[in-house]
Amino acid sequence: MDLLELFGWLWQHLLVIPMTNFLVFIARICFGNFGLAIIVFTLLTRALTWPLTRKQLQATKAMQSAQPRIQEIQKAHKDPKRRSEETMKVYRELGINPLGCIWPMLIQMPIWFALYQSISFTLGSTPENLVALSQRLYPWEFLRTAVPLDNHFLWLDLAQPDTTFIMAILVGGSAWLQQKMATPPPSPTMDPQQAQMNQTMLIMMPLMFAFFTLQFPSGLALYWVSTNVVSILLQYFYMGRKVNWRQIFSFSPAPAPAVQKPQERSPKPAADENSKREDEVVAEVADDTTRKRRRRRGGKRRR
Amino acid sequence: MSQRTPRWLILSAILLLATAAVGCSGRTAKPKGWAPPQSTDEIVLAAHRSDLFAYDAANFQPQWVFPSSTGDDDIKPTALYGASGIDGGVIFIPTYSDKLYAVELATGELKWASAFQAGDTLVGGVLASSGLVFFGSTDGYVYALDQETGVQEWSFKTDAEVWSKPVLDGTTLYVTSLDGHLYALESTTGDELWSFETDAGIAATPVLSEQDGLIYVGGFDGRLRAIDVSTHEQQWERAASNWFWATPLLENGVVYAASLDHSVYAMNAESGEDHWRDPFNADAEIRAAPVMAGGVLVVVDRGGNVHALDPQDGSMASETLQLGTNVDADPLVLENGQVLVVTTGGEMIRVEPTTLDIVSRVELGN
Numbered sequence: 001m002d003l004l005e006l007f008g009w010l011w012q013h014l015l016v017i018p019m020t021n022f023l024v025f026i027a028r029i030c031f032g033n034f035g036l037a038i039i040v041f042t043l044l045t046r047a048l049t050w051p052l053t054r055k056q057l058q059a060t061k062a063m064q065s066a067q068p069r070i071q072e073i074q075k076a077h078k079d080p081k082r083r084s085e086e087t088m089k090v091y092r093e094l095g096i097n098p099l100g101c102i103w104p105m106l107i108q109m110p111i112w113f114a115l116y117q118s119i120s121f122t123l124g125s126t127p128e129n130l131v132a133l134s135q136r137l138y139p140w141e142f143l144r145t146a147v148p149l150d151n152h153f154l155w156l157d158l159a160q161p162d163t164t165f166i167m168a169i170l171v172g173g174s175a176w177l178q179q180k181m182a183t184p185p186p187s188p189t190m191d192p193q194q195a196q197m198n199q200t201m202l203i204m205m206p207l208m209f210a211f212f213t214l215q216f217p218s219g220l221a222l223y224w225v226s227t228n229v230v231s232i233l234l235q236y237f238y239m240g241r242k243v244n245w246r247q248i249f250s251f252s253p254a255p256a257p258a259v260q261k262p263q264e265r266s267p268k269p270a271a272d273e274n275s276k277r278e279d280e281v282v283a284e285v286a287d288d289t290t291r292k293r294r295r296r297r298g299g300k301r302r303r
Numbered sequence: 304m305s306q307r308t309p310r311w312l313i314l315s316a317i318l319l320l321a322t323a324a325v326g327c328s329g330r331t332a333k334p335k336g337w338a339p340p341q342s343t344d345e346i347v348l349a350a351h352r353s354d355l356f357a358y359d360a361a362n363f364q365p366q367w368v369f370p371s372s373t374g375d376d377d378i379k380p381t382a383l384y385g386a387s388g389i390d391g392g393v394i395f396i397p398t399y400s401d402k403l404y405a406v407e408l409a410t411g412e413l414k415w416a417s418a419f420q421a422g423d424t425l426v427g428g429v430l431a432s433s434g435l436v437f438f439g440s441t442d443g444y445v446y447a448l449d450q451e452t453g454v455q456e457w458s459f460k461t462d463a464e465v466w467s468k469p470v471l472d473g474t475t476l477y478v479t480s481l482d483g484h485l486y487a488l489e490s491t492t493g494d495e496l497w498s499f500e501t502d503a504g505i506a507a508t509p510v511l512s513e514q515d516g517l518i519y520v521g522g523f524d525g526r527l528r529a530i531d532v533s534t535h536e537q538q539w540e541r542a543a544s545n546w547f548w549a550t551p552l553l554e555n556g557v558v559y560a561a562s563l564d565h566s567v568y569a570m571n572a573e574s575g576e577d578h579w580r581d582p583f584n585a586d587a588e589i590r591a592a593p594v595m596a597g598g599v600l601v602v603v604d605r606g607g608n609v610h611a612l613d614p615q616d617g618s619m620a621s622e623t624l625q626l627g628t629n630v631d632a633d634p635l636v637l638e639n640g641q642v643l644v645v646t647t648g649g650e651m652i653r654v655e656p657t658t659l660d661i662v663s664r665v666e667l668g669n
Contacts, residue, residue, distance in 0.1 A: 126334040127384060127426055127466065128631070130506075131590055131605075134546050134563045144546065145503035145524050148463065148481050 015114035016121070017136050021143055023122045028146040035153020038119065038219055042226040046234075049111065057238045060182055062096045116220060123151060123219050125159035151219075158219035165214075167221040172210030174228035179205060181235045334399050334424075336382035337590070337631035340643045340651070343389060346408055347637070351649035351667045353380040355387070355396060357411060360638065367411025368668070369396060369404070375413055378404065381424075385438070386468055386633075388431030390450065395436045397425035403438065405453060417453035421446065428468025428508065430476075433490065437476055439465025445478050445486070447493060457493030461486065467508040468550075470518075472532075477518055479505035485520050485530060497535045501528065508550040510558070515573050519558050521547025527560045527568065529575055539575025541568055550592040550633065552600075557614065559600060561589035567602050569617060579617035585610055586623070592633040596642050596656035603630045603644055611659050624659040626652060 026044075027037035046053065069090050077083040091097070121133055130148060137143045151158045155166075162168070183198050213221040338350035346366065347358045355369040370378035380398035388395040393414055396404045401421040405414040422442030429438040435456060436448045445459040462482035469478040476490040481504035487496040503523035510519045517538060521527040523546045529538040545564035552559040557578050561567045565585050569578035587606030594601050599620045600612040607626035612619060628646040635643040637653070641662055644652045653662040 127337070127506075128335055131548065131563065131588070131631070134548075135588060139544050141502075141524070147523060148504055 011110075011114070015110065016117045019114055019118035020121050020133070020136050021138050023118050024137065024143050024146050024149070027122070027149045028142060032146065032150045033153065034123070034149040034151055034158055034219065035156065035222060037149070038153075038158075038222050039226050041115075042223055042230065045111065045115065046227065046230045053234060054238070057235065059097065061238070062094060066090055066094055066096060115223065119219050119223060120217065122149065123159040123217050125151075125217055153222065156218040156222070158222065159217050161214055161216060162218040162221060163214075167218050167225070168210040168213040171213045171221050171224045171228070172206040174225055174232065175209045176202065176206035178228045178231045178235070181232060334382040334384075335631075335647055336384050336399065337647070338383035339386050339592075339633035340635040340645050341386060341389065342635060342637060342643075343408065344638075347635075347643070348387065348394070349643070349645050349651050349667055350383040350632070351645070353382050353398075354668065355383060356651075356667050357408075363663075363665075369406055369411055372411030373404075373406065373413035375416065378402075378413075378416065380404075384426045384466075386428035388429035388436055388438070390431035393431070393450065395429045395431050395438075395450075397427070397429050397438055399424045399426065401425070401440070401442075403429065403436065403448065403453070405436075405450075415453040417448060419446070419448060419453060419455045423464075426464070426466040430469045430471055432471050435490070437469040437471070437478075437490070439467065439469065439478055439480070441466070443480070443482075445469065445476075445488065445493070447490070459486070459488055459493045459495065463504060466506045470509055470511050472511055472513065475532075477509055477511065479507065479509055479520055479522075481506060481523075483522065483524075485509060485518065487532070487535075499528075499530050499535060499537070501526070503546075506546075506548050510551050510553050512553055512572055517572065519551050519553065519560075519572075521549075521551060521560055521562070523547075525562070525564070527551065527558070527570070529558075529572070539570075541570050541575060541577075543568065545588070548590050552593045552595065554595045554614070559593045559614070561585075561591070561593050561602060563588040563590065565589065565604070567593060567600075567612070567617070569614070581617065583610070583612055583617040590631050594634050594636050594642060596636040597640050599656050601634060601642050601654075601656050603634050605629055605631060607646060609642075609644065609654060609659055611656055621657065621659050624654065624661070626650075 023037060023041055026040050027034050030036040030040060070087055073083060073086040073090065077086060121129065121136060123129070133147060155164065156162055179202055183202060209224060336350060336352050338355070340347065340349040342348065342360055345360050347360050347363070349356050349358070357366040358364065359366055370380060380400055382399035383396070384399060385397040387397065389408065392408050394406050394408050396406060398404065401423060403417045403425065406412065407414055421440035421444065424441045425438060426441060427439045429436055431450060434450050436450055437445065439445045441464045443461050443463055443465060445461065445465055447456045448454065449456055461480035461484065464481040465478060466481060467479045469476050471490060474490045475496060476488045478486050478488065480486065483501045483504055485499045485505065487498065488494065489496055501522045501524055505520060505522040507521045516532050517529045518532055519527060519529050525543045525545055525547065527541045527547055530536070531538050543562040543564050543566060545562055547560055547562050549561040553572060556572050558570045558572045559567060565588055566582040567585065567589065568582045570576065571578055585602060585604040586608045587604040589602060589604045591603045595614065600614045602610045602612060607628045607630050609624040609626060610619065611621045626644065626646060628648045628650065630644060630646050632645045637643055640656065642654045642656050644654060646652065649667045650664060651667050652664045654660070655662055
């Protein structure tokens with residue numbers, strides 16, 4: 001067995017097959033309704049991965065709060081080395097790990113892919129798929145007798161793509177909202193390239209997922225919508241319900257970057273509530289970090 | 304000089320990443336089909352994907368190909384799973400679309416494309432008898448159409464997909480459903496006479512023993528059952544560790560049943576007692592029905608391994624033949640005693656059952 005085969009075996013036996021069996025188990029409990037099972041499964045997996053999600057949200061929140069200062073540094077310093085040093089200084093000051101919001105996401109990604117595969121297998125959309133499923137189920141009567149599952153949920157045949165466009169709209173819309181909530185609002189100090197990238201991602205990713213919805217079994221689309229809705233709720237509650245809905249649903253283009261002199265702090269627009277809030281959050285995070293450091297120092301002294 | 308990354312580059316990168324990520328999950332699976340080869344005195348039929356190839360039974364010269372022989376470009380079978388019904392020089396072809404087609408056996412010309420339309424795909428086989436065509440659909444219905452016109456005579460609703468081929472005994476039609484029932488219907492009206500409920504779905508075609516008055520049916524509960532057709536009660540059952548999907552074989556008072564747990568079981572048809580000391584363990588799961596040819600039991604597993612077994616004790620009569628390609632379709636015993644195996648890759652292989660020597664190996668369509 002070479003390394004690739006070993007990886008494939010581990011992938012199947014440690015992730016995909018256990019997930020598939022778990023999904024069938026839930027479906028059996030949910031009266032054989034696979035749509036309900038997908039929603040319950042999404043909630044359970046999100047609950048299980050909550051420690052990772054929380055870390056990601058913490059990191060995202062901290063990064064967002066540090067944005068005004070980072071953008072000022074980018075405007076103020078042309079030298080990349082100096083710019084990088086100053087940025088790292090801010091990160092250190094606020095106790096932020098720049099990769100903090102990436103690694104929890106990276107750990108969750110294999111889980112998501114395995115989940116997609118599990119749903120595809122469990123759907124048994126063709127007779128061959130159903131035969132293949134028989135080889136992936138554990139030899140427990142409770143699981144083996146649960147198949148075939150009821151693929152019908154609301155108006156959907158979960159094994160087939162939804163041709164009504166409703167799921168495509170729901171997937172695209174929820175993905176857009178979730179991403180918009182996680183993306184820092186455009187500000188006059190933001191790097192135009194960054195602003196453009198954010199804007200492009202904000203439009204392209206939901207569009208792509210909406211397109212995929214038209215190609216993939218609607219069971220996967222149901223998973224995407226469920227997981228997006230959970231993410232939206234988590235972000236809403238984790239951010240302390242401080243979501244600026246007016247700003248989120250504002251389709252006005254990002255304000256043009258202000259022309260600034262080097263080393264000059266850009267004046268904050270009086271009406272820009274977001275910038276004001278960001279400053280408050282920066283202060284909160286900085287206070288937290290200072291408090292933590294003090295506690296650590298105090299602890300060391302006590303020891 | 305501007306250092307701005309071009310927008311097309313950003314878009315391409317996002318597109319590539321997202322496609323790679325979502326591509327890992329697998330799209331809607333494409334049906335391949337496993338329609339079994341069939342034969343009459345003149346014609347041998349073999350299917351691959353959405354095409355049905357007809358060969359001269361005497362010399363294996365190609366005769367026609369469905370659907371292209373019909374000249375109708377609108378016929379799109381998608382895939383072929385069920386055995387076709389053959390009666391009165393006409394072949395009734397179930398397709399993995401929602402349509403059934405009647406084709407002249409000699410020429411491949413279309414007799415009728417049924418005006419009737421099922422609510423979903425056709426996976427099970429077709430039985431053509433007594434001027435009617437009987438078949439089930441993924442929409443959960445059992446249908447009976449007029450052989451001459453294709454007009455629907457009656458339908459019967461079950462609670463799940465009907466993926467097996469109906470069996471007729473006099474005017475009683477037996478059919479299984481993934482709702483876990485074996486139904487006995489009045490073949491002229493479609494009225495339910497009685498039904499037997501099992502613990503899970505049934506995709507296998509049942510086999511009837513008129514002599515013993517028993518009908519044998521295997522299901523997803525991993526049990527092969529013998530049900531008395533007069534009392535409608537179970538006589539015996541044999542448990543396996545995975546589903547039964549293949550049609551059992553009834554031969555000389557013994558029921559041979561292959562399971563997706565890689566095993567072949569042999570039971571006394573009347574008592575259900577094990578005929579072999581141990582089940583035979585194949586190299587892979589078995590979906591294709593076992594056949595008896597040349598005095599040996601031929602079993603083909605999904606891994607393309609052909610086994611010849613002594614029907615008395617289940618021992619291997621000759622060394623396993625490895626075709627090197629997957630097989631889902633039931634094999635066919637030809638008039639000359641050879642076994643015809645059609646692989647999922649579209650090869651038609653003739654095998655001598657006693658020695659498992661390959662007689663010929665041709666690609667369908669060539």
